[in-house]
Amino acid sequence: MSLDRSDVEKIAHLARLNIAGQDIQEYAENLSSILDLVDQMQAINTDDIAPMAHPMDAIQRLRIDEVTEGNQRDHLQTVAPAVEAGLFQVPKVIE
Amino acid sequence: MEWEAVIGLEIHAQLATKSKIFSGASTAFGAEPNTQACAVDLALPGTLPVFNAEALRMAVLFGLAIDAEIGYTSVFDRKNYFYPDLPKGYQTSQLFHPIVGTGHVDIELEDGTTKRVGVTRAHLEEDAGKSLHEEFPSMTGIDLNRAGTPLLEIVSEPDMRSAEEAVAYVKKIHSIVTNLGICDGNMSQGSFRCDCNVSVRYKGEEKFGNRTETKNINSFRFIEKAIKGEIERQIDLLEDGGTITQETRLYDANKDETRSMRSKEEANDYRYFPCPDLLPIVIDDEYVEKLRSTLPELPDARKARFIEQYQLSEYDAMVLSAYRDLSHYFETTANIAADAKLAANWVMGELSKHLNQNDTEITASPVSAEMLGGLLLRIKDNTITGKIAKQVFEAMWAGEGSADEVIEAKGLKQVTDTGAIEAMVDEVIAANKPQVDQYVSAEPDKRGKMIGFFMGKVMQASQGKANPGQVQGLLKQKLDALANS
Numbered sequence: 001m002s003l004d005r006s007d008v009e010k011i012a013h014l015a016r017l018n019i020a021g022q023d024i025q026e027y028a029e030n031l032s033s034i035l036d037l038v039d040q041m042q043a044i045n046t047d048d049i050a051p052m053a054h055p056m057d058a059i060q061r062l063r064i065d066e067v068t069e070g071n072q073r074d075h076l077q078t079v080a081p082a083v084e085a086g087l088f089q090v091p092k093v094i095e
Numbered sequence: 096m097e098w099e100a101v102i103g104l105e106i107h108a109q110l111a112t113k114s115k116i117f118s119g120a121s122t123a124f125g126a127e128p129n130t131q132a133c134a135v136d137l138a139l140p141g142t143l144p145v146f147n148a149e150a151l152r153m154a155v156l157f158g159l160a161i162d163a164e165i166g167y168t169s170v171f172d173r174k175n176y177f178y179p180d181l182p183k184g185y186q187t188s189q190l191f192h193p194i195v196g197t198g199h200v201d202i203e204l205e206d207g208t209t210k211r212v213g214v215t216r217a218h219l220e221e222d223a224g225k226s227l228h229e230e231f232p233s234m235t236g237i238d239l240n241r242a243g244t245p246l247l248e249i250v251s252e253p254d255m256r257s258a259e260e261a262v263a264y265v266k267k268i269h270s271i272v273t274n275l276g277i278c279d280g281n282m283s284q285g286s287f288r289c290d291c292n293v294s295v296r297y298k299g300e301e302k303f304g305n306r307t308e309t310k311n312i313n314s315f316r317f318i319e320k321a322i323k324g325e326i327e328r329q330i331d332l333l334e335d336g337g338t339i340t341q342e343t344r345l346y347d348a349n350k351d352e353t354r355s356m357r358s359k360e361e362a363n364d365y366r367y368f369p370c371p372d373l374l375p376i377v378i379d380d381e382y383v384e385k386l387r388s389t390l391p392e393l394p395d396a397r398k399a400r401f402i403e404q405y406q407l408s409e410y411d412a413m414v415l416s417a418y419r420d421l422s423h424y425f426e427t428t429a430n431i432a433a434d435a436k437l438a439a440n441w442v443m444g445e446l447s448k449h450l451n452q453n454d455t456e457i458t459a460s461p462v463s464a465e466m467l468g469g470l471l472l473r474i475k476d477n478t479i480t481g482k483i484a485k486q487v488f489e490a491m492w493a494g495e496g497s498a499d500e501v502i503e504a505k506g507l508k509q510v511t512d513t514g515a516i517e518a519m520v521d522e523v524i525a526a527n528k529p530q531v532d533q534y535v536s537a538e539p540d541k542r543g544k545m546i547g548f549f550m551g552k553v554m555q556a557s558q559g560k561a562n563p564g565q566v567q568g569l570l571k572q573k574l575d576a577l578a579n580s
Contacts, residue, residue, distance in 0.1 A: 014364055016177050053170040053192070053369045060374040065112050065149035068119030069133035076137060077129070086128040087227060087236030090179040 002032040099298040100326045101306075102261045103253035105290040106268055107246050108278040109222065110153045116221050116245035117144030117187065124284050132224070132239035138182035143372055146171075150245040151376060152386065153277035154194045154219050157247060159387050160271050161214055163198025168377050171219075171370040179237050180224035188248075190367045193218035194376070195247075200271065201395060202263040203413055212264050213252030220246050241285075247277070253292065253303065258322035262315055265289055270394045270417040282313045289318055293325045295333065304329070305339040309353050312346050321346040325353050397422055405435035414443055420457050424464045431468025434475060441467060445488050462491045470498035482559050483507050510561045513569075516553075519561065520569045523552040524577075535578045542578070546570055 008028045012019045019027060073086060082089035115122055118135035135142045158165045170192040173185040195217035201209045224239035249268060255261045269287060272278040280287050294306035309325060312318050324346075329339055344353040392400075397416035401407045407415065415425045421442070429438035446467065450457060470487055473479050479487060479502060490501040502508055510516060524531055527549070534545050546567065553566045 014175070014366065053168075053375045054371065054373075056374065058374050059377040060146050062148035062151065063114075063119070063145040065114050065147050066119060067114045067121045069114075069121075071127075071130040072133060073127075073129045076132070076134065076139075082234070084231065084234075084236065086130070087230075087238055088129070088179075089231065089234040090237055091235070092228065092233055093179055093226065093235050 003028045003035070097298040098295050098326075098330050099300075100256055100258075100322075101253045101294045101296060101303055102255040102258075102322060103292040103306075104251045104255070104261060104264060105292070106249040106251075106265065107222075107288045107290075108249065108268075108272050108280075109286040110150050110245040110247055110277055111279055112147055112149045112153070112245055114147060115243035116147050116150050116219065118243055120243065122244045124281075124286075126240055128236075128238035129240060132242060136182070136239055136243040138184075144187065146373060146376065147245060150219060151194070151378070153245075153275070154217065154247050155378065155383060155386050156275050156277060156390065157217060157249075157272065158195035158198065159383070159390055160275055160393055161195075161198035161200055161217075163214060163217070164196030165378070165383055166192055166194045166196060167379065167383075168192060168375050169194040169219075170375050171373040172367045173370045174220075174365045174367055176365060178223070178226075179235060180226045180239070180242065182224070182239065182242065186220060186223065187370055187373070188220035188367075189218035191369070192375075200264065200267050202260065202267050203409075204263065205259065207409060210254075210260065212254045212260075212267075215250045215252050217247050217249045220248055222246050247272075253294075258319045258326070261291065261322055262319045265318055266315060266417070267394070274391060274393055274419050276391075282315075285311075285313065288313060291318065291322050291325070293322055293329070294339070295326060295329045304333075305341050307339065307342055307344050307353075309344045309346050310356065317346060317348050320348075320351055321353055324351060328353070391419070394418075405429060405439075407435060407439055411439045411443065415439060418457075424457055424460075427464035428468045428471065431465065432471035432475060434471060437471050437474070438468070441471060441488075445485060449488075449492055461494055462488065466491055466497055473498050473502060477509055477511060477562060478502065479507055479509050480559060480563060483509070486559075507560060510557055511565065513565065516557075516561050516565050517569055519553050519556045520549075520566065520573060523549055523556060524570075524573060527552065531574070531577065534574050539578075542574070546574065549574070 005024050005028060008019070008024050008031065011031075012027075077083045077088070080088050109122075110116075112122060114120060115136060118133050120133040120136055121131045123131065135144060155165055169189055171187050172190045174188045174190070175185040177184055193216045195214075197216065198214040199211050200214065201211050203209055222241050222244040224237055224242040227236040227238065230236050251264060255264055269280050272287070273280040278286060282288070288311050291309045291312065292306050293309065294304040296302065296304045307325060307329070309321050312321050325344070332339060343356045345356045346353050394416050398412045401412040401416050401422075402409065405412075416422055424446075425438060425442045428442060429435040432438050446457075446460065446462065449455070449462075450460060455461075467488075470484055470491065473487075474481055474484050486505075487498050487501045487507060490496075490505065491498060495501050496504070530545075530548055534542055537545060549570050550563070550566060553570065554561060554563065557566075
């Protein structure tokens with residue numbers, strides 16, 4: 001299976017990745033070879049095998065419903081680029 | 096050709112856990128921004144989610160309440176999209192193996208029949224934060240307190256055919272989740288939200304029309320208005336030769352209309368895949384059966400019991416059984432007064448009116464069930480008339496004490512002394528000669544109606560305290576004696 005330029009552009013857009021125009025061809029080739037490997041694996045018969053949700057053969061441990069985390073706002077917001085009135089500030093997302 | 100609407104609903108119920116679905120931060124409503132958002136909620140690198148046992152219990156309890164298949168192995172998936180109030184860049188949700196599978200609820204329609212509405216599934220997921228666009232000129236403010244609050248998304252089959260049916264379904268789900276105690280049901284605070292999928296088609300047609308989804312409507316009344324408006328908009332558009340675009344719309348309560356929010360063409364590419372940070376959740380029969388034994392009485396069962404035990408009408412039983420606190424209030428009042436019908440009338444009438452007018456929850460009512468029961472006892476034993484009872488209720492609502500205290504303090508006791516009533520009756524007859532003459536000269540079968548005038552005068556003279564039955568009897572006796580003399 002091979003991806004073309006427009007596939008790569010679409011994936012990059014969905015992932016909000018900025019890719020330089022001259023690199024698109026290389027990405028297309030690398031991603032295509034990964035998909036080729038997947039194609040190769042598809043040849044194996046897995047009819048009798050239930051799909052796994054996780055590679056580890058284990059089940060989820062549960063947490064007791066308790067509040068263990070207090071207010072850490074000042075500490076956590078030291079890494080934020082912009083903060084005002086306790087809110088994280090991001091470029092306006094609607095017109 | 097006649098049009099038919101097809102409606103399916105997605106309800107998001109915030110589960111009433113103390114902490115978040117994957118972190119130990121508090122879920123309490125109304126805190127200062129970002130004071131309840133920890134490193135996991137902020138998606139800081141290196142953090143990992145740990146699933147909350149209580150969210151699991153609540154989801155399974157809901158599944159049992161709607162007679163649904165329970166997912167013995169359920170899996171969290173990532174739903175990928177970018178928005179600043181979703182710090183991870185994906186929402187942890189359940190697509191392929193939800194915790195609750197196919198179930199159903201029965202709704203009561205206006206004509207008294209019931210209709211079964213299918214529930215396709217209910218899955219666990221996390222709520223997003225809040226974006227505040229208005230506060231700042233060029234930036235958007237983000238509050239992540241809500242991020243990670245556990246949600247149960249309840250997806251219905253497209254089984255509803257009118258706005259009224261849709262509202263009846265939403266109310267039923269609302270009463271189930273609040274009865275189970277798994278959601279506080281507060282719609283204005285966003286604890287219980289509804290997205291409405293609406294399409295129209297010609298009646299009898301199999302194929303569905305293109306649908307629109309109206310998001311996050313936060314009251315029963317708005318759900319009804321938004322759906323009605325959307326059905327009309329689609330029919331108008333189609334009759335004018337237009338087509339319906341599949342899109343997300345927003346309901347504007349001020350204008351009472353829906354408007355386009357975004358088209359789904361690209362937004363739909365969520366690229367779901369199993370979340371590698373979380374292992375499958377596996378539960379067994381023992382766990383499920385233990386939960387089943389903790390199921391409280393649910394509204395449908397309670398409604399049937401109210402009809403059987405108290406001989407209530409279908410409608411009264413439906414209203415009074417919908418919410419645990421309301422049901423408890425009614426039953427307490429009915430038992431004290433030993434009169435279920437009277438209790439039902441007062442709870443659905445005077446009490447509900449006061450609660451609505453004052454925007455008060457029944458649990459915070461200044462007139463407790465015990466107090467109302469005490470008042471009804473005084474109506475039953477003829478201490479006061481029904482009319483005076485409303486006056487006593489007002490006084491109790493204003494905090495002036497119990498029914499007996501108010502009756503005593505205001506001297507509202509009903510006059511049952513025959514001598515006193517007779518004196519008032521004689522006075523009224525003597526003072527209203529023209530009306531007495533009319534009564535005397537009227538045909539006997541017309542007289543019954545005419546007695547109302549004299550009743551009113553006597554009751555007025557007694558300031559509403561005379562026993563109406565006695566007054567009526569004496570009036571009839573005396574007036575008829577005049578007519579026959």
